[in-house]
Amino acid sequence: MADVPLITAETLTKLFAGNDDVVLARGIGGGTNALVSRTTDFTVDYHGNSYLDHRTAAEETGATVTEIDSYRLGLDVDGPNDLAESLLHGDGSATQWLPERGFQLISNNGRSNVQRADTTVTDEIPQ
Numbered sequence: 001m002a003d004v005p006l007i008t009a010e011t012l013t014k015l016f017a018g019n020d021d022v023v024l025a026r027g028i029g030g031g032t033n034a035l036v037s038r039t040t041d042f043t044v045d046y047h048g049n050s051y052l053d054h055r056t057a058a059e060e061t062g063a064t065v066t067e068i069d070s071y072r073l074g075l076d077v078d079g080p081n082d083l084a085e086s087l088l089h090g091d092g093s094a095t096q097w098l099p100e101r102g103f104q105l106i107s108n109n110g111r112s113n114v115q116r117a118d119t120t121v122t123d124e125i126p127q
Helices: 008-015 050-061 082-087 092-101
Strands: 022-026 032-037 063-066 103-108 111-116
Touching: 008 022, 008 032, 022 050, 032 050, 050 063, 082 092, 082 103, 082 111, 092 103
Parallel strands: 022 063
Antiparallel strands: 022 032, 103 111
C-alpha cells in the first residue's frame, strides 16, 4: 500500500516469510494495510472494516491465516494525525519529505500533532 509511511524492508520480509495461505497486517482503525495471498480462492475487498472481512473470507475458503502484528504496517495515512506518527517514528523518504514541505510536530494537550507552516506545497511525490 502506498500510504504506509513506516514500512521497511525488514517489515516486508516478515510479511512474506509466513507459509500460510493468507497473511494479514491489520491497520489501526480496522482496515487491512498489507496482505499476501497464496491461494486463488481468496478475494480481496478493501472497503469498510476490511480486516474482519478478510479474516472471514479466508475462513470461508478454508485458507490458513497468519496475522502480522506490526506497528510499522499498522499505520497508514488517513489524516493529519497519521503524519505526526510518521514524523515521530519514521526514518524513510516520507519522513524526510514532510519537514521539507513545512510540516512539523507540535504538542497539543499532551499529544503530538502535525502542523504545516504557511508555505506553498506542491503535489510532488518523494522519490
